[in-house]
Structure formats: C-alpha cells, structure tokens
Amino acid sequence: MSTPTLVGTVDDERTPRTATKRRRGREAHSVEASTHNRGPAWTAAGYAGMVLIVLVVAVPLFWILITSFKERGDIYVRPAQWWPDPATGENYRELTTRIPFVDYLRNSVIITGATSIAKIVLGVLSAYALSLLRFPGRSIVFLVVIAALMVPNQITVISNYALVAQLGWRNTYQGIIIPLAGVAFGTFLMRNQFLNLPGEIIEAARLDGAGPMKLLWRVVMPMSWPTLVAFALITVVNEWNEYLWPFLMSDDETTAPLPVGLTFLQNNDGVTNWGPVMAGTVLAMLPILVLFLFLQRQMIKGLTAGAVKS
C-alpha cells in the first residue's frame, strides 16, 4: 500500500506548480485523492494506451465478425465497408452446406475433451509425484520429462505417424488422441505450483494421517486451483486449435476436427470466398470464448481466495 503514496508524494514535490494547477482544475477532488493520481495527461495517455491495445486486439476480431455477414462482392472493396450492408446469413448457410461442419465440430469436441482430460489428469498426477512424493530417481524422471518439453512435436510427428499407422489407428479417434495426450508442459507447470505450496501445511496434513491421494485432493488441489484452471484453459485452447497431427491422422470428416475442416473452405489455387471462412472462424471461436468466460471467474475466485488469507 505504501508505494503509490510514496510515488505520489515525490511527484508532488517535484512539480508543485502543476500539482496545484491540477488541484485547482478539479476542485471537487480532495487533496488526498490527488496525491494518488498522476494528472490528466498521464490519465489520458493511460486511456489512449488502453484504447490502442483494445483496438489492436479487437479490430481483427470485429473484422472477422462483420465479414462473416457480408455478401461476397462487398468483402474486397475500397473504401472498406465497416458494417455489412446488406447483412446476410448466406455465409453461415454455405458453411454448413459446403463442408460437413457439424461433423467437424463433433470431432473437435470429442478430441479436445478427451485430450484435455487426459492431459490434465496426467499432468496433475505426475507433477504431484514429482514434487511431493519421494522415490528413488525422482529427479531423473523429472529431467526426462523436461527433456520431452524441449522436443517440438513437429519432430516426433513422423515416428509417431509410423507407430500409429502400424497399429492401424489412422483415421480413428484413438490414433489422434493418444499421441497428443503426453504432458511435459503440464507436469512442469503444476510441479512448480506444488513446490511453492507452504511445506508446513503439507506436513501437517501428513501428520494428521492423510494418505497420498487424500493429500492431493483435500490439501494440494484446493490450494492450486488458479494454476490448474490456467493450465486447463491453455490446454483446451491448444487442443482446440491443434492442426498438424489431426491433419496427418484423419482422412475425412469422420475424425477430422474443425481447424482441418475449415481449410477446405479455402481455395488453394485461385480466389477464396472469405465469407464462409470467417463464418466458420466465428463459430469455431464461440465454444472457447464461452469456456473462457466461465473459467475466468473460477480463476479470479481462486486468486482472491489466496490473497485475502494469512
């Protein structure tokens, strides 16, 4: 709490005249309040910065959204059209008729769901073992896991393909899901989280007779909720957007997820009709957006729960 006050004071001492002016300019404000503020110029700059960042993030999204409602001839025009006129649902209709959108969506949900659950469960369990259980060779196992983190999946793709193809798993859900279920990143992230937990609490739980699983569920997990949610969110988003592996494994819409399916709207030699592509992008974004809004609340709840205690 002391830092902002201090900065405010220094600020005031250095520029007493502007500070006075500032105070005069905003008569309604108390002296105390003004010591916490940085002046209208700074505030304006702050807002300008925020607006700029929002624009950088939001304009492309906005563009995707309006393009998905435009007629084909209105997409490439100059000056640019900032509002679909006339608006049309044609792109969404074309999206569902030109590619089997529902099939791709179903595959995406199945693959993302299964892979994410596998990753989260494996990540938590392995991180728990590597941080709080003691067994010989623990650090070596951890090193191997970390080493796996260093190998980009583009490199292992060919050998994975060979293995899965020989199992006869091409164009099957398990062929796509199982090789994706490895979790070096989750192990790493959750292990660091678990190591940061106060040792006294863990020790107390053990003294009270909590077994390893009870310790995990009743003590470790509740304290690690925000990290877990963040990890889960990252995992789900990554899996939802995963392209290379599902593309190699799937042959058609019986197993291919959305990112693969949407590419078939693009014309690979000639002019792409971007309307349906944008419509597909919008629909592909929605589930993740909803999930994010839901999990974000959980994340904040977890964060504040930790902050006000002790």
Place this chain on the structure above:
Amino acid sequence: MNEFSRRGFLGLAGAAGVAGLAACAGTGTAPSTGSGGGSSNTIEFWSNHPGNSKPVEQQIIKSFEAANSGIKVKLVDAGKNYEEVAQKFNASLAGGQLPDVVVVSDVTWFNFALNKQLSPLDELLSGASIDTSDYVDALYNDYNLDDQHYALPFSRSTPLFYYNKDLWKAAGLEDRGPKDWDEFLTWAPKLKAAAGSDKIVMELPDGSNYLDWVFQNMVWGYGGAYSKEWTPTFSDPNTIKAGTYLQNLAKDGYLKLAKDPAPDFTAGIVGCSMMSTGSLGGVAKDAKFPVGTAFLPGDGNCPTGGAGVGIPANISDDRKKNALKFIEFLTNAQNTVTFTQATGYMPVRKSAVELPEEKAFLEKNPNAKTAIEQLPKTRSQDNARVLLPGGGARIGKGLDQIVQGQDVATVFKGLDAESQQVFDSQIKSKLGA
C-alpha cells in the same frame, strides 16, 4: 499405504517409460515392398481438392465406381494445399499405409520420383494400352525424369495476364494485353496517369507466393532462363536483363508486390496482374468492373503449373493397375472437361476442346477461352525452379531482394552458386542411377 502407492507409482513410471521409448522407435519397422497397407480393390485417392473440387471429385468417383463394379474409391482429405499433401504422403512413406493415387504438384513430384517413391508410369501405361499422345504435350512432359513419366496431369493451370478494362479505356489503350514487356513499358506511364496516385499499375505476388513462377515469363521473354537443363543460368546477360526490367518497374513506381494480388485486383486498386487461371472464376465473380484476360506477354513464354496425380512405388502390382485405371478415368476427355469447368483449371486432353459441352462453355466464357488458347504456347518450367529442392522459395527470395533494390547481378550470382551447390549435393548422385 504410503509404501504401496510408492511402488505403484514406480510401476506406472516404468510403464510410461517403456511406452515413451516405443513411441520414439516408430520408424523401426518400415513395411516391406508390396505390403504398404490397403486392399487391392479399394483405391485410396489422396487429394487436396484443388480449386474446391471435392464435389466434382466425388461425382467422378461415383461414375467410376458405376463403370467398374467391385472397385471402391476412397477420397481422402490430404491437406489444404499441395505442400500439405506432400507432407502427409511423406509421413505415410515412413509409416506404411500408402495411398493408391496421390496428388503431386509441379514442385513436389520430382523429389518423390528421384527417391523412387513414385512409380514410373510408362510401363504400366503401355501395359494398359493407354494412349498418352492425347495429353497436352507440355503438361504430360512436365513429369519426365530419365525418360520415365511419374505422374499424369490433373489440375493444371497457367498464369494469365489479367487487366482492368475500365483502366485500359481511361488510359486510351487498345483492349488487349501487351505484345511483350517492352510494349508494356511504353504503356505504363499512360496507365499510371489514368490510375491516379492511390492506385497501382501492376501488382504481382511476392517471392514467397509464386513471383518466381510468373517471373519465369519475363525471363524467357528476354531470352534468359533460370537454368539450362541442370546448369543454373541466372548470371546469363539476358536473365540479368529481365531482372533489371523487374527492378526498374518497381523503381519507377509501376509495380508492387503483395501476398495475393487477387483481392487488390478485384477491388479495383490494381490495373493488371499475372495470376493463375485458377483465379479466373473468383475474380470474375468478385470484380465490379469488366475483367480482361490476355496471353502472357511474348510468344511461347508461358510457364505451366498446377498438379498431376501419381502412384506410390511401394504398393502391389494389382493396386497399381487399379490406380492407373482410376487415373486414366479421372483425366479422360469427358472428366477433364467436367473437372476444369467446375474449377478453372486447364483441360489436360487435346480432344477435350472438341467436346460439344466444352465448346458451348468456351462460347459463354471468353476469358476461359484465352487460357485454353494459350495452352499450346506453354513451356515446361526451368529445372532450377521446379526440380531443385527449395528452388521456388530460393528464387522468390532473390526476386524480392531485387525488387527491394539490391544489385541484380550480385543477387543472381548468388542464386547461381546456391542452385549449383544444391544440385551437386542433393541431385547429382541420384541422377541416372
């Protein structure tokens, strides 16, 4: 309790370790010749559906299955572009379960042929008594290596000269494309004056998007080449002349490079461009001005492009025979007409133009006619671009540098050296073996 789960965990860790090792050792058991998975009466066709052609492909497959009872064709989504099909095919080469028929582009087929991963087709073709003389010569001979053909043309395109007729009229030019690039240079100032300051006279794709493909036309137009057979000829005075021409166009403000000129052209910001015939349908549909098309400047200087279909080497002879039967059907006069009318590609058979439905189609679509009439004037591309690994990207990068103002002779000299080095290290030893 504690002790037990510790052991349990160790067991699990061990199992996980073994699984991990197994995953790493995937390439150990490559399938032996002839057993690349799949059955002989189901043809797996790996395609990227060039030009959004999936419905047409399905239609052709249906009529093939009707004509050949007992043979099924499975159409596989093998990627969004030719490079992705190549990538997926590559993966299957390592892991078995090969397709029967695979789409290979003008750039990707050679590496597979060179490494004996595609079947040479000539013997199969004569065995099945298929007459190859009906294929358009330039297109058929694109897949020639050591007097063997490794693919048959399927979705073939050429660049076309697209121009904005309104701008042409405003500049007081005749309604046609330039005869050669020198003539274009005399037109450019008029076009620029008519276009105004916020429009661009000519936009071409940049070096990572096939500038090297359309520039082939300029190079040939000035009597140069990327290479003669396997000898790179970037330093040839004529090639340098073409490079300087390109540089000057940019320097004088007539030329701009873009990732994809089609949107700018259809928006009316750009006066003219060289783009694939594949863009024809889309551009005509999107543009709000009359679109003109013409032959590329010069005579007989039009590079071919696009893709063909090949058959993997390591599959059984029965499968190869069926695959060829399907390829022949896919590219016969009737079907090449069906396919190209739906996509904007070129019919790959000479006799296709004689079919009544094609005649009627061309009557209605004069721009498509331009493309087909240009077909006899096409020329197979120089080896340095299409056959040397990474050739297109290498040349494209060099051209980007030239347009940005680097010295033409220096850049081309570098291309000579690099191309030669790639040839020596990756191709030379495998040729004629």
